[in-house]
């Protein structure tokens with residue numbers, strides 16, 4: 641690490657000292673690191689007996705996006721959002737679309753120094769409704785996410801996390817105080833798949849969903865359907881039942897179509913019939929708002945009123961082209977549509 645890179649170092653907020661080294665307490669991996677060692681996420685290092693993040697303000701991606709791109713379909717539709725990321729992820733998904741930044745080491749990726757105050761200033765200048773901590777894993781750059789969120793809140797900018805949800809409860813609960821909305825990737829209701837596909841486990845992700853909901857963070861869920869891995873009818877059914885049984889029937893569920901990528905480039909794209917089957921199962925189980933992403937052949941982006949079934953938000957891709965909502969209620973029957981409108 642060069643001398644100038646020291647500006648990206650910040651002492652970690654959640655760790656403890658053990659006889660075997662410093663232990664990071666951010667995520668369920670709970671890495672124990674000897675002097676000089678880095679964590680599974682490639683962004684945390686033991687330096688002389690203290691744990692540091694190496695990516696504080698080390699921004700490797702910065703874009704203006706419509707909020708629908710996160711995807712968040714029930715959170716200030718058509719508003720703009722500044723998306724930010726640093727290098728690093730605590731998962732290692734074989735299907736990662738951003739592996740060049742998520743699986744890299746910080747010094748190998750071109751980054752700019754954008755500490756929280758400058759990041760939020762960039763939001764203000766661009767008149768952004770929200771800032772999204774996204775693309776890689778915002779929980780691995782926890783300190784940057786938390787400090788930026790606090791400043792954003794002061795400036796009345798919404799904070800959005802787009803995450804795989806693999807975090808411990810204490811840091812999550814602290815962050816929840818400043819987060820307005822989240823899209824969490826629920827890969828499957830299958831612990832074996834979590835282990836084999838992502839080097840993670842299922843239960844902490846379910847716990848994250850429950851904690852976010854209890855903290856009244858607006859939540860949407862994404863489930864990528866990968867042929868032969870998690871597109872089994874029974875597995876989709878089980879996942880939807882868990883969601884409904886745990887009070888997530890009003891939480892928008894985005895089924896996303898898989899395309900060959902990274903280490904899974906030998907698997908064919910998800911058949912359209914599978915996408916439609918998943919949507920049918922979810923409706924049948926009782927989920928009210930279901931979307932199909934990465935699909936151009938059929939429209940999976942519209943919102944229908946769960947009560948009168950009329951089209952209330954018409955979208956083309958990420959863009960809203962017509963809306964029939966009055967103060968968050970269906971214009972036709974008055975049903976309250978879940979979300980922040």
Ligand code: SF4
Pocket residue numbers: 664665666667668669670671678679680681682683684730779780
């Ligand atoms: S955040 Fe990184 S260093 Fe900390 S426990 Fe998770 S993988 Fe390990």
